[in-house]
Every structure is written in C-alpha cells, then in structure tokens.
Amino acid sequence: MEYFDQVNEAADAIKARVREVPSIGVVLGSGLGGFASRVSDAVSLSYDGLPHWPASRVAGHEGRLVVGSVRGRTVAVLAGRSHFYEGHDLRAVTFAVRVLGLLGTKVLMLTNAAGGINTELARGDLMVVDDHINLMGGNPLVGSNDDRFGPRFPDMTDVYSPRLRTIADRAALDANVPLRHGVYAALTGPSYETPAEIRYLRVIGADAVGMSTVPEAIVARHMGVEVLAVSCISNMAAGIEHRKLDHTEVVETTRRAGNRLAALLEGTIGHL
Numbered sequence: 502m503e504y505f506d507q508v509n510e511a512a513d514a515i516k517a518r519v520r521e522v523p524s525i526g527v528v529l530g531s532g533l534g535g536f537a538s539r540v541s542d543a544v545s546l547s548y549d550g551l552p553h554w555p556a557s558r559v560a561g562h563e564g565r566l567v568v569g570s571v572r573g574r575t576v577a578v579l580a581g582r583s584h585f586y587e588g589h590d591l592r593a594v595t596f597a598v599r600v601l602g603l604l605g606t607k608v609l610m611l612t613n614a615a616g617g618i619n620t621e622l623a624r625g626d627l628m629v630v631d632d633h634i635n636l637m638g639g640n641p642l643v644g645s646n647d648d649r650f651g652p653r654f655p656d657m658t659d660v661y662s663p664r665l666r667t668i669a670d671r672a673a674l675d676a677n678v679p680l681r682h683g684v685y686a687a688l689t690g691p692s693y694e695t696p697a698e699i700r701y702l703r704v705i706g707a708d709a710v711g712m713s714t715v716p717e718a719i720v721a722r723h724m725g726v727e728v729l730a731v732s733c734i735s736n737m738a739a740g741i742e743h744r745k746l747d748h749t750e751v752v753e754t755t756r757r758a759g760n761r762l763a764a765l766l767e768g769t770i771g772h773l
Contacts, residue, residue: 504592505647507553511596512603514552515577519544519568523577525770526601526726528717530613531748532755533733534580536763543569548581554600555593557581566597572771577601586691586712591641595720599650602724608665608773609721610766611730614755615709616693616738618702619683622709624737625758627765628681629669630661630730633715634707637689641716642723651723660718665729665769672768678761683708685732687715699738710738731765733758 502510516522520542529536537543546566548554557564567578579597583589601609615628622628646653666682673680686702688694690712694702702710709732721728735751755762 508599510552511600521575523575525576525608526606527610528579532752535759537567537578537580540569555583595641598717598720608727613711613714614735615711615732617734619708626734628732630685634686655723662727668772676764686710
C-alpha cells in the first residue's frame with residue numbers, strides 16, 4: 502500500500518469515530534500530556550487502534566489521540582509523538598501530521614521539551630519558536646514527491662506563522678503567562694548534546710535544542726497547514742550548569758509547567 506493510502510486510511514478511521522473533523526491539531530511533548538484533559542466531549546483513541554499509526558514508547562508520551570472541543574473549537578490532541586531516535590524513519594515520525602492534514606486541520610500547535618542554550622532562559626520557561634535549525638541529518642520530504650500532499654519545493658521562510666506567534670503573545674498576556682521567543686535547533690538524539698556541541702549551537706544562533714518538532718513543522722507547511730511551536734525549557738543544556746542531564750528531570754519539569762502551557766494553548770485557540 503502506498504504511503505498516501507496508509508495516511509488516508511488512518512484519516513478515514515478517525516472520521517468514522519468522531520463527531521466533527523478537527524480544524525486544529527495539538528501535539529504534546531514529553532511530560533506535557535495534561536492538556537488533553539481540558540478537551541470536553543472527548544473521543545479518545547489509542548494509537549494502537551489506528552491503522553498504520555507508529556507507536557510512541559518514550560516515557561512521558563501516552564500514545565493516544567483525543568478529539569473534542571476547546572473554547573468551542575474542534576481540536577485533535579496528540580498525547581505523545583514518535584521520534585526519529587526510536588528507529589522510525591521520518592515518514593513514520595510525521596505520519597500523524599500527514600493524517601491531520603488530510604483530515605482538514607488548518608492550524609497545528611507543536612510542543613516539546615527542550616534544553617536551554619540561551620543563558621537568559623531558565624528551567625520551566627515557555628518559548629515560542631520563531632525559527633528552527635535542522636541538524637537531524639534528514640528531511641521528511643526526501644524522496645519522490647506526492648503532489649496530493651504538497652509541492653516539490655515548499656517555501657520555509659515562515660515555517661512558524663507570524664500570525665499565530667502574535668496570537669500566542671496576546672494569549673500569554675491574558676493568562677499572565679511569561680513567554681519568551683527564540684530559535685530551536687533539532688538534533689537526532691537520543692544522547693544529549695556535549696558541551697562542545699552546545700557552544701557550537703550557541704554560535705550558530707540557537708536558543709534551545711531538542712529532538713523533535715522540526716520534521717512535523719516541515720511536513721505541516723508542505724501541506725499548507727499554519728504552524729505554532731512552543732518549547733518548555735526542561736533543563737539547561739550540557740555545560741551551562743555543570744550538572745548531568747536526566748530524562749526523569751525533563752519530564753518532571755515539563756509536568757510542573759503543564760498548567761501554564763495548557764493556559765497558553767487554550768487561550769491561543771480561543772483567539773483564533
């Protein structure tokens with residue numbers, strides 16, 4: 502079966518089980534799954550029960566799709582994502598975003614846990630991604646292009662929508678949630694970066710670093726979906742605080758920041 506047909510089959514399976522097709526998609530990163538509980542009139546679907554859907558096996562990623570209402574808008578919330586470092590290829594990593602695009606999603610909100618490189622950031626800060634640097638060693642659009650998804654050479658000037666970033670700033674003010682802005686660098690992982698790599702990333706303009714988001718953002722833009730991305734600074738990157746990094750601490754920090762992130766996402770959806 503062709504990749505497009507697999508995506509379409511998964512989209513049809515979701516359509517058959519929800520009351521209304523979602524116009525907004527939200528992808529929740531490590532430890533950030535609490536937002537899914539804010540969805541009302543929700544239909545919850547396990548990834549295991551959706552055709553061709555790649556499994557998410559990382560701590561802090563539940564592995565379920567929740568479709569329902571937030572601020573009167575129909576939203577699809579992905580509580581957990583697949584990662585390149587798990588051994589999935591980039592088509593599998595971005596499969597869920599392709600499905601949302603075929604469902605008719607117009608706005609995609611991506612969240613992640615990230616290491617802070619900019620020393621003006623602090624553990625627990627929320628940072629809107631203004632741009633990214635792709636150092637993952639691959640691009641999800643490599644290979645033959647399927648015009649049913651999008652054009653061969655999509656423009657990436659504004660990967661992260663200026664309109665949505667402005668709306669997020671407004672929502673942050675309304676909710677009294679401090680919000681930073683910066684550039685996100687994506688690396689393959691799963692090992693954390695070395696102090697030398699962090700110094701390099703700072704020199705080339707990165708404010709935070711993580712192991713996700715960028716492939717999803719590229720695929721969304723390929724399909725004409727507007728993208729907002731928010732990083733939760735879960736730890737300061739290697740060499741900044743002279744302490745060892747641990748995924749348990751990452752998940753715990755993001756969980757503590759979960760209410761602020763949920764308020765930001767909910768307010769942004771309300772302003773759309």
